[in-house]
Amino acid sequence: MGTLTFMSPCLACPKGEGHARLRPEIDVLVGRTVDIYWTVSQPFTEPPHRFDESVLLRYAAANVDGFPASPTGFSVSQFGHGQSNPTFLLEVESGPSLKKRYVLRKKPSGEILQSAHAVEREFQVLKALGDHTDVPVPKVFCLCTDASVIGTAFYVMEYLEGRIFLDPKLPELCPNRRKAIYKETSKTLAAIHRVDVNSVGLEKFGRRENYCKRQIERWARQYLASTGESKPERYPKMLELIEWLRQHIPLDDSSEALGPCLVHGDFRIDNLLFHPNEDRVIGVLDWELSTLGNQMCDVAYSSLQYIVDLSLGDEKSYRGLEFTGIPEGFPSQAEYLAEYCSASGKPWPAADWKFYIAFSLFRGASIFAGVFHRWILGNASAGDLAKHAGKAGNALVDSAWEFIGRKTVLPNHPPPGQGALRNHQNESGIERINQYITQGSGKFVPSQKVLDLRNRLLKFMEDHIYPMEAEFNKLAQSDARWTIHPEEENLKQLAKQEGLWNLWLPLDSAARARELLFDGMNHVSLGKDSNLLGAGLSNLEYAYLCEIMGRSVWAPQVFNCGAPDTGNMEVLVRYGTKEQQKEWLVPLLEGHIRSGFAMTEPQVASSDATNIECSIAREGDNYIINGEKWWTSGAMDPRCRILIVMGKTDFTSAKHKQQSMILVDVTTPGVKIKAPLSVFGYDDAPHGHAEVSFENVCVPASNILLGEGRGFEIAQGRLGPGRLHHCMRLIGAAERGMQLMVERAHKRRVFGKSIAEQGSFLSDLAKCRIELEMTRLLVLEAADQMDRLGNKRAQGTVAMAKVAAPNMALKVLDRAIQVHGAAGVSSKTALAHLWATARTLRIADGPDEVHLGTIAKLELRQARL
Numbered sequence: 056m057g058t059l060t061f062m063s064p065c066l067a068c069p070k071g072e073g074h075a076r077l078r079p080e081i082d083v084l085v086g087r088t089v090d091i092y093w094t095v096s097q098p099f100t101e102p103p104h105r106f107d108e109s110v111l112l113r114y115a116a117a118n119v120d121g122f123p124a125s126p127t128g129f130s131v132s133q134f135g136h137g138q139s140n141p142t143f144l145l146e147v148e149s150g151p152s153l154k155k156r157y158v159l160r161k162k163p164s165g166e167i168l169q170s171a172h173a174v175e176r177e178f179q180v181l182k183a184l185g186d187h188t189d190v191p192v193p194k195v196f197c198l199c200t201d202a203s204v205i206g207t208a209f210y211v212m213e214y215l216e217g218r219i220f221l222d223p224k225l226p227e228l229c230p231n232r233r234k235a236i237y238k239e240t241s242k243t244l245a246a247i248h249r250v251d252v253n254s255v256g257l258e259k260f261g262r263r264e265n266y267c268k269r270q271i272e273r274w275a276r277q278y279l280a281s282t283g284e285s286k287p288e289r290y291p292k293m294l295e296l297i298e299w300l301r302q303h304i305p306l307d308d309s310s311e312a313l314g315p316c317l318v319h320g321d322f323r324i325d326n327l328l329f330h331p332n333e334d335r336v337i338g339v340l341d342w343e344l345s346t347l348g349n350q351m352c353d354v355a356y357s358s359l360q361y362i363v364d365l366s367l368g369d370e371k372s373y374r375g376l377e378f379t380g381i382p383e384g385f386p387s388q389a390e391y392l393a394e395y396c397s398a399s400g401k402p403w404p405a406a407d408w409k410f411y412i413a414f415s416l417f418r419g420a421s422i423f424a425g426v427f428h429r430w431i432l433g434n435a436s437a438g439d440l441a442k443h444a445g446k447a448g449n450a451l452v453d454s455a456w457e458f459i460g461r462k463t464v465l466p467n468h469p470p471p472g473q474g475a476l477r478n479h480q481n482e483s484g485i486e487r488i489n490q491y492i493t494q495g496s497g498k499f500v501p502s503q504k505v506l507d508l509r510n511r512l513l514k515f516m517e518d519h520i521y522p523m524e525a526e527f528n529k530l531a532q533s534d535a536r537w538t539i540h541p542e543e544e545n546l547k548q549l550a551k552q553e554g555l556w557n558l559w560l561p562l563d564s565a566a567r568a569r570e571l572l573f574d575g576m577n578h579v580s581l582g583k584d585s586n587l588l589g590a591g592l593s594n595l596e597y598a599y600l601c602e603i604m605g606r607s608v609w610a611p612q613v614f615n616c617g618a619p620d621t622g623n624m625e626v627l628v629r630y631g632t633k634e635q636q637k638e639w640l641v642p643l644l645e646g647h648i649r650s651g652f653a654m655t656e657p658q659v660a661s662s663d664a665t666n667i668e669c670s671i672a673r674e675g676d677n678y679i680i681n682g683e684k685w686w687t688s689g690a691m692d693p694r695c696r697i698l699i700v701m702g703k704t705d706f707t708s709a710k711h712k713q714q715s716m717i718l719v720d721v722t723t724p725g726v727k728i729k730a731p732l733s734v735f736g737y738d739d740a741p742h743g744h745a746e747v748s749f750e751n752v753c754v755p756a757s758n759i760l761l762g763e764g765r766g767f768e769i770a771q772g773r774l775g776p777g778r779l780h781h782c783m784r785l786i787g788a789a790e791r792g793m794q795l796m797v798e799r800a801h802k803r804r805v806f807g808k809s810i811a812e813q814g815s816f817l818s819d820l821a822k823c824r825i826e827l828e829m830t831r832l833l834v835l836e837a838a839d840q841m842d843r844l845g846n847k848r849a850q851g852t853v854a855m856a857k858v859a860a861p862n863m864a865l866k867v868l869d870r871a872i873q874v875h876g877a878a879g880v881s882s883k884t885a886l887a888h889l890w891a892t893a894r895t896l897r898i899a900d901g902p903d904e905v906h907l908g909t910i911a912k913l914e915l916r917q918a919r920l
């Protein structure tokens with residue numbers, strides 16, 4: 056056996072160093088199999104653990120299954136010094152070549168704290184798990200509580216051969232194996248957490264409720280006992296941390312509704328025994344601190360290596376992998392958690408992650424304080440390294456405060472790819488849709504290309520959009536609301552670099568733009584402009600992506616997929632001349648400028664565009680425009696440079712031939728952006744919906760689009776795909792509502808139960824999901840029909856989607872608001888703004904009644920045929 060060195064105190068053990076991980080460094084560091092269950096280190100010599108081997112032999116022969124009845128040899132040796140429950144290897148021979156091995160674990164001799172060395176509990180949990188679950192644990196044979204056998208209670212268990220990895224960075228493994236080992240680690244933890252304690256007889260194994268609260272008090276007491284007068288100095292930040300933790304205990308900590316949950320209490324990679332050759336766990340060890348409680352504490356504890364390095368030493372920063380660099384092949388913290396959530400079916404812990412990590416660090420700091428105190432007293436069994444424990448403890452406290460101070464600690468959702476796509480999380484549907492759209496084949500199963508884009512988009516949202524929402528909102532409510540947040544422009548560049556740019560541009564329109572603007576050059580020859588023309592997607596393909604952008608009101612413009620720009624660009628692509636395209640379409644495609652569409656007028660019912668009164672009169676080589684517009688979305692944006700104005704060039708011709716559309720540079724004299732309008736109090740700064748007046752505005756005649764009297768024709772073209780985009784985004788808005796609703800329902804307790812347990816909520820939630828899925832299918836169908844049949848023949852289905860989508864989103868968001876109580880109507884969540892936006896789309900996208908009229912007319916026409 057190799058020599059033993061102290062590595063790190065076990066942060067779960069009340070005695071700390073008494074439970075220190077002792078390592079056979081040679082065997083393990085080179086990654087070779089550690090050939091015994093728990094490394095044999097020292098001969099059976101330690102005086103406090105002496106006992107009569109012959110009595111033990113007799114007892115074992117009578118009580119241990121398969122133990123040789125007449126052994127020819129029997130030896131006992133002790134595993135690594137320092138374990139809080141002394142552990143021994145029993146080797147028994149019953150013939151020249153027949154040797155059997157067992158492991159015995161006992162309480163320490165002498166006076167002990169009963170609660171700290173409860174081998175009876177270890178035996179109980181190992182037996183329950185071994186007999187009834189697939190959690191890999193060594194098989195236990197017998198528990199002996201008769202002190203006359205070896206002096207204290209003990210149990211005997213199976214001896215397993217395998218590997219223990221003592222360094223969580225797994226330096227001895229290649230990147231692929233590291234990944235596999237961590238995946239297995241998270242799956243094993245999930246297997247423990249999935250155990251139904253009632254059905255395996257562990258329902259009385261501990262108290263579930265108020266676990267964190269009790270733990271905080273326990274470790275706070277320990278810290279106070281180890282520091283202060285005539286002891287090591289107290290660290291004021293530790294006292295503040297205790298207070299912070301008391302104030303931030305997660306709501307579900309007191310929930311009985313979650314039922315009793317098994318907690319390992321010391322779950323970390325070096326308590327797992329891996330198969331000698333395969334990357335799978337064959338035994339979870341060290342159950343001394345197992346109990347019932349809050350399982351997220353186990354999860355956070357098992358992730359601490361990302362935040363801190365717990366090994367003691369000189370001149371250390373104690374900084375974890377997030378600072379020192381994540382080794383190749385290693386999952387990020389979010390990926391590790393995603394695997395765990397996927398395997399356990401637990402909700403994504405972003406909301407309370409600060410607490411759980413801070414709590415684990417606090418517990419560690421308290422243990423280190425104890426170790427340091429004992430070192431000063433001269434009785435630390437961790438040896439000389441314990442002299443660093445004081446500094447290490449304070450470093451953990453500093454890390455906790457640094458972590459608490461971070462803007463974000465986890466993305467709002469698990470990262471796409473790996474386990475997250477299979478996540479059972481939240482029952483929110485966000486991951487459910489990932490499940491069904493990524494599996495098998497069928498009409499609505501997107502191609503691999505779309506799935507790749509979708510995953511990249513999801514990651515972009517997690518990494519860049521959700522974390523910035525609060526910041527963008529803050530600026531939009533400040534005095535500087537009509538300016539652009541610099542980060543928005545940075546994100547646009549990033550989206551462009553990542554190929555998440557102009558994805559809305561349909562394949563056929565892109566082909567036309569390529570022809571006119573780039574003389575038919577293909578993507579490759581376009582070089583740096585290669586993604587200006589989108590990704591060559593159909594409307595159906597874009598639907599899967601647009602939906603994701605709809606989850607945040609801030610997202611679409613970052614990808615240059617926001618309204619009204621997409622509709623305006625579509626007009627320019629389809630109906631613009633080469634010159635018009637060069638002047639306006641290119642900067643729009645590049646995202647350098649923005650645009651507005653000015654049709655609606657305050658004095659006439661604008662849902663019937665034949666009422667429009669704005670005049671566009673030809674004078675020589677120019678047109679003179681006079682009129683009042685309102686609700687010109689985007690006109691307040693400082694980047695807005697071009698308006699497409701709808702007006703009448705001939706008040707006398709046929710009803711649908713009077714209207715024309717013309718391009719107007721907003722800087723043209725006579726254009727007055729008068730004031731922003733607000734929607735339920737939201738002025739949507741810096742985008743805005745403006746009142747605009749045109750007073751003798753003179754523009755070149757070449758600014759007319761398609762020709763005089765062609766306004767209606769263009770409107771039909773513009774409002775096809777462009778308006779379906781609203782429906783796609785509304786699906787995303789509703790998904791966000793579902794997700795927030797479910798998260799809230801799990802957390803919030805009313806009248807003794809969580810909202811998630813209230814019957815009325817359950818039925819409402821289910822109905823929301825049904826409506827959302829029906830609407831999603833309708834929107835996908837409409838997009839598919841536009842691709843296959845063209846915009847005109849798809850108009851009935853598009854009209855249905857336009858009515859169904861905002862109405863569905865309103866219902867879902869309204870329900871989500873209700874579940875949030877007063878917070879739901881405030882600006883504390885994204886719900887109120889999403890709801891307000893969805894409500895406008897029952898009007899802004901053409902009133903429901905107009906679409907219903909279209910649907911009904913088609914239905915009647917069909918019946919006549």
Ligand SMILES: Cc1cc2nc3c(=O)[nH]c(=O)nc-3n(C[C@H](O)[C@H](O)[C@H](O)COP(=O)(O)OP(=O)(O)OC[C@H]3O[C@@H](n4cnc5c(N)ncnc54)[C@H](O)[C@@H]3O)c2cc1C
Nearest residue numbers: 652653654655660661662686687688895898899902904905
């Ligand atoms: C947030 C927001 C953004 C907007 N952005 C733009 C923009 O960028 N550019 C732009 O030009 N306009 C924009 N609009 C205006 C929008 O297009 C119009 O509000 C819409 O076309 C309806 O016109 P109206 O407001 O004049 O309502 P009206 O035409 O006066 O209609 C009022 C109501 O009459 C009823 N009605 C209408 N037609 C029928 C029918 N056939 N049968 C039965 N009842 C009917 C409906 O209940 C309808 O809501 C926006 C509006 C909002 C709220």
